[in-house]
Amino acid sequence: MKISIFGLGYVGAVSLACLSRDGHEVIGVDIEPAKLELIKSGKTPVVEEGMVDLMAQVAASGRVTVTTDAQRAVQDSELSLICVGTPSAPNGSQDQGAILRLAVEIGKAIAVKAEPHVLVFRSTLVPGTVEDVLRPIIEEASGKKDGEGFFLCFQPEFLREGSSIRDYDKPPFTVIGANHAYPVERLQALFGHLPCKFLQTSVRSAEMMKYCCNNFHALKITFANETARLCEALGVDPFEVMDLVCQDTQLNISKAYLKPGFAFGGSCLPKDLRATTYLAKIHDLELPMLAGILPSNRQHLDAALNKLLATGKRKIGFIGLSFKTGTDDLRESPLVTLAEQLIGKGVQLSIYDPEVHLASLLGANRSFVEKHLPHIGQMLKAELAQVIAESEVLVLGLADAKVFDVLTEQARPDQVVLDLVNLPNPDRLAATVVGLCW
Ligand SMILES: NC(=O)c1ccc[n+]([C@@H]2O[C@H](COP(=O)([O-])OP(=O)(O)OC[C@H]3O[C@@H](n4cnc5c(N)ncnc54)[C@H](O)[C@@H]3O)[C@@H](O)[C@H]2O)c1
Structure with a gap:
């Protein structure tokens, strides 16, 4: 393939070397002439294991210009990989100056290209x-439409x-965010031979998942490092x-615990996090990531509370009350806290939990619920149908197929369901289903 x-930099130079090694004709473009001179003479513009030999080899092959x-690069290629830098601006936002300027130039090139x-x-x-x-910049500069x-x-x-060369040849996966089949086919031809999954998704999900991956890596490193600081203070080998x-x-x-859902609770995670942060405090340690977990969990609960209050309705039915489906443990259940907050706002509650x-x-368990929901006896109903019948808004906090079936049959068009469990097939309900953050 002819690729520009x-x-x-690190991404573009390694891609240039590996793609030309794999037999493709590659045109490298940069605004720094010094980098281009290095590549032309078979030298690497970045310090990377294996790049010295590989650049010498591919420069000699005659496939690199x-x-x-x-x-000109767009004219002479069928596909372009855009690998310019997107550093931080002083305020933390992404500095997109380079890519915005490039988009105009590429758009102008596309304007005069036949294919x-x-x-x-x-x-x-x-x-x-x-x-x-x-897209709008390129469409305006080219006078052509994306997809045409x-x-x-x-x-x-x-x-x-x-x-990076090893990672190029053995990535965790290939992810393509695209709206059309043609570019996916072309990329399959370029990267389909790699020993990993080839996944197609929306453009936005592909953009977002890259941030998610890097944030997750940073989170894992910080988790290990905060744990190590606490271990040192406690005389434990981290x-x-x-x-x-x-x-x-x-x-x-x-994959456990990595699906979006409602806030966590129960008799273990909150109390053990509290004990951990207390240990840190008595050893004069700052562990901001671990200390931030419970406040973040509280924000998640508040998001549900705000969505419910925003409906303006006063009769709310809870489907589920325990901290997770299939248990009667109410200790530190976020649904109990949510119910308590709603009662404090004068909302009339009815509750069903099988x-x-x-x-x-x-x-x-009993003393926890008596402390937080002293009138629970009057609110608990033996039948789901009764809670559905007497509520304007339903809070779905239970992931149970039987419950989903009853809800599908009995929820009414005048009702709102706040979905905390990612209800399958929400369109089958007559009620309006609102996801917690989906
Ligand atoms: N470095 C990594 O390990 C890595 C890994 C994954 C993703 N990324 C992402 O890939 C992108 C590139 O990262 P990098 O580390 O290779 O960046 P880099 O800063 O090393 O290289 C960017 C290159 O783009 C060139 N450039 C700027 N404007 C240009 C223009 N208009 N036309 C042509 N070239 C232009 C610069 O001169 C520079 O050589 C960034 O968005 C980065 O976040 C980087």
């Missing part, structure tokens, strides 16, 4: 940039500096602890 690569002329051109954005871009910012005269897509880059933590691939290093029966609640 814009921006020959370089230019500062963006328009449709594929534009693949590989720079990390804040969600919405490709469709809301770059050219095809825009976003392919996040996952290589890590220091091992390597031993984190190694043990990582041995659990069922709950710890797994596992919660007042007569069988004992010990700490």
Whole structure:
């Protein structure tokens, strides 16, 4: 394939070297002539393991050319990879100056090009940039439409500096955000041979997931480091602890707990986080990430509260009360806290939870609910149908197929359902279903 690569930093230079090694003809474009001179003479513009030999090899192959002329590069290629820098601006926002200027130039080149051109954005871009910012610029400069005269897509880059050639050849996956089949086919031809999944998604999801991946990496590093600071204060070996933590691939290093949903609660996580942050305090340690978890969880609960209050309705029915489906444990259940807050605002509540029966609640569980919902006896209903019948708004806090079926049959068009569990097929309900944050 004939490919042009814009921006020959870490991402662009490694892509240029690997794509030309794989037999493609590559035109490298950068605004820094010094980088172009290095590439022309078979030298690497970035320090990366394996790049010295690879650049010498691909320069000798005759498949690599370089230019500062963006328009010529678009003319002479069928697909462009855009890898220019998107650094932080002083206020923390993304500085998109380079990519915005480039979009105008590329648009002008597309204006005079006969064949449709594929534009693949590989720079990390804040969600919405490709469709809301770059597309209008390119459409205006080219006088052509996305999906006709050219095809825009976003392919996040996952290589890590220091091992980027190895990461290029063995990425965790290939993700293509695209609105048309043609650019996906072209990218499949370029990257489909790699030993990983080839996934297609929307442009926005592809942009967002790149941020998510980097944020998750940063979160994991900080988690290990805060744990280590606490371990040191307590005289515990942090390597031993984190190694043990990582041995659990069922709950710890797994998909568990990584689905959006309602706030967490229950008899363990909140109290153990509190004890951890108290330990840090008595050892004069700052652990802002761990200390931020409970306040963040509270924000999540408040989001549900605000959505319910915004309906302006006074009769609210809870479907589910315990801290998770299938248990009667009410201790620190976020649904109990939500109910308590609503009662404080004068809302009339009715509650159904198939596992919660007042007569069988004992010990700490009973005293917790009696403290927070002293009139729970009057609110608890034995039948889901009764809660549905007497409510203007329903809070779905229970992920149970039988409950979903009853709700599908009985919810009315005049009702709103606040969905905290990602109800499957919400369109089947006559009621208006509002997701917590989806
Ligand atoms: N470095 C990484 O490991 C890595 C990994 C994944 C994603 N990314 C993302 O990829 C993008 C590029 O990162 P990088 O580290 O390679 O950046 P970099 O700063 O090393 O290189 C960017 C290059 O773009 C060039 N450039 C600027 N304006 C240009 C223009 N109008 N035309 C042509 N070239 C132009 C610059 O001269 C520079 O050589 C960023 O969005 C970054 O967030 C980087």
